[in-house]
Amino acid sequence: MIRAIVTDIEGTTSDIRFVHQVLFPYARQHLDSWILRNIEQPEVVQALDNLKSERGQPEADTASLISVLHRFMDEDRKSTALKALQGMIWREGYLNGSFTGHLYPDVVPALKRWQQQGLALYVYSSGSVPAQKLLFGYSDAGDITGLFSGYFDTRTGAKRETGSYQQIASQLGLEGQQLLFLSDIHQELDAAKQAGWHTLQLIRGEADSVSVHPQVSSFEQINPEKV
Numbered sequence: 646m647i648r649a650i651v652t653d654i655e656g657t658t659s660d661i662r663f664v665h666q667v668l669f670p671y672a673r674q675h676l677d678s679w680i681l682r683n684i685e686q687p688e689v690v691q692a693l694d695n696l697k698s699e700r701g702q703p704e705a706d707t708a709s710l711i712s713v714l715h716r717f718m719d720e721d722r723k724s725t726a727l728k729a730l731q732g733m734i735w736r737e738g739y740l741n742g743s744f745t746g747h748l749y750p751d752v753v754p755a756l757k758r759w760q761q762q763g764l765a766l767y768v769y770s771s772g773s774v775p776a777q778k779l780l781f782g783y784s785d786a787g788d789i790t791g792l793f794s795g796y797f798d799t800r801t802g803a804k805r806e807t808g809s810y811q812q813i814a815s816q817l818g819l820e821g822q823q824l825l826f827l828s829d830i831h832q833e834l835d836a837a838k839q840a841g842w843h844t845l846q847l848i849r850g851e852a853d854s855v856s857v858h859p860q861v862s863s864f865e866q867i868n869p870e871k872v
């Protein structure tokens with residue numbers, strides 16, 4: 646029996662185009678000036694120190710770190726340091742009204758229904774936990790953070806690694822068979838399935854004929870009692 650649902654964001658609750666055509670360009674456009682303006686903020690120092698560690702370059706200067714961050718953005722690298730900094734930059738965009746977090750219209754009614762059924766709801770995304778809270782806190786449907794009991798990001802591990810799902814299950818005190826993971830990416834679902842989780846693939850756009858996971862095109866089609 647499913648006790649908790651863990652959802653991906655990009656391509657699952659929210660349009661990939663919002664992430665790739667709104668959020669990522671905003672971070673790219675503001676990255677250099679934002680870092681230089683905030684270089685002494687402890688969370689920025691921490692993220693840049695983490696980037697130096699990720700790169701094995703403890704002596705790297707700010708200019709070379711900024712250039713690494715641009716390369717990571719070009720490659721859509723799920724670097725924890727980049728994701729932390731993107732989240733900090735997006736905060737300004739949400740607060741100044743540049744954008745709101747996109748949600749497919751079927752998402753909030755389903756989340757509310759599942760919560761009323763007694764299921765606990767969680768998020769697992771490569772976006773940092775603060776970035777996840779911003780997207781759901783300043784979403785098209787207003788602040789829906791109250792629907793979630795917790796958030797996981799790459800600090801728990803990469804989304805295509807089975808160990809990440811074992812780690813999340815252990816932190817939630819649940820068995821894999823009590824957990825359902827929703828994602829658009831079959832490699833992420835493969836990793837979750839390997840950890841014993843139930844899986845459902847969201848097909849919001851292009852078909853995925855290689856996937857072995859059950860597929861739906863909307864949260865409306867999901868009945869957690871029948872997975």
Ligand SMILES: CSCCC(=O)C(=O)COP(=O)(O)O
Binds near residue numbers: 664668731771777
């Ligand atoms: C918090 S929304 C931004 C998501 C993001 O930064 C990202 O890289 C999406 O990665 P995911 O693994 O969730 O597809």
Ligand SMILES: [Mg+2]
Binds near residue numbers: 653654656657
């Ligand atoms: Mg996704």
